[in-house]
Amino acid sequence: MFVKNIMIPKHECFVAQVTVTLKDALEILEKQQIDGLPILNGDKYAGVATRFNIYEGFFKSGKQREDYLTSTTVNDIVSHKDKFLLGGELFEKTLLDLKDFPLLAVVDDHNTFLGVVTRSDILSSFESAFGVNRPGVRIAFTSVETEGRIARLSEIAHQFHEHIISLVTFDETDKLVRRIVMKIEKKDNIARFTKKLEEHGFRILSIQED
Numbered sequence: 001m002f003v004k005n006i007m008i009p010k011h012e013c014f015v016a017q018v019t020v021t022l023k024d025a026l027e028i029l030e031k032q033q034i035d036g037l038p039i040l041n042g043d044k045y046a047g048v049a050t051r052f053n054i055y056e057g058f059f060k061s062g063k064q065r066e067d068y069l070t071s072t073t074v075n076d077i078v079s080h081k082d083k084f085l086l087g088g089e090l091f092e093k094t095l096l097d098l099k100d101f102p103l104l105a106v107v108d109d110h111n112t113f114l115g116v117v118t119r120s121d122i123l124s125s126f127e128s129a130f131g132v133n134r135p136g137v138r139i140a141f142t143s144v145e146t147e148g149r150i151a152r153l154s155e156i157a158h159q160f161h162e163h164i165i166s167l168v169t170f171d172e173t174d175k176l177v178r179r180i181v182m183k184i185e186k187k188d189n190i191a192r193f194t195k196k197l198e199e200h201g202f203r204i205l206s207i208q209e210d
Helices: 022-032 051-061 065-071 119-129 149-159 190-199
Strands: 036-041 044-050 103-107 113-118 137-144 164-171 177-184 203-209
Touching (some): 022 036, 022 044, 022 051, 036 103, 044 051, 051 065, 113 119, 137 149, 149 177, 190 203
Antiparallel strands (some): 164 177
């Protein structure tokens, strides 16, 4: 999945122009209960204003609170001016970028603001990939890294009429072995299904009902 597939489009975003005061920006952040406010210069992306940016600027300003908030514009405190996405990135590669920041803007080749991707969007996508919010049985197992193993796994699941909720694979330290986590709907044939997997060389690590 790409960033553009989970992006919140511009018309659904709360934004502010570079001339907006910090007082007005803070009111938007508080009223809308959002963690970051994209700042635009016309339709061009100019950075992100956060509560942290605003409070940090206040402590460095030496001004009285009200004077600081009403006389300073968001353009003076924005961060991430040069940190943004173009939409074609794989969503999972943005996780580290968003670990300590609430959102990243998405822009086109001309720096025109298109929307945002938030930390919660990325986490929700990971939850969906792992089937976190759907009940079922999670089976963790390993497989020798050979051609056709995933296809063989699918054949066995089809043979037992298993409905696969999610399927995620991980590289083991040993590059010849792959760890696989499959989540399937709960049925009364789990024991027979896992036995069949073991017969075909899949080593079961754990079985857990969610």
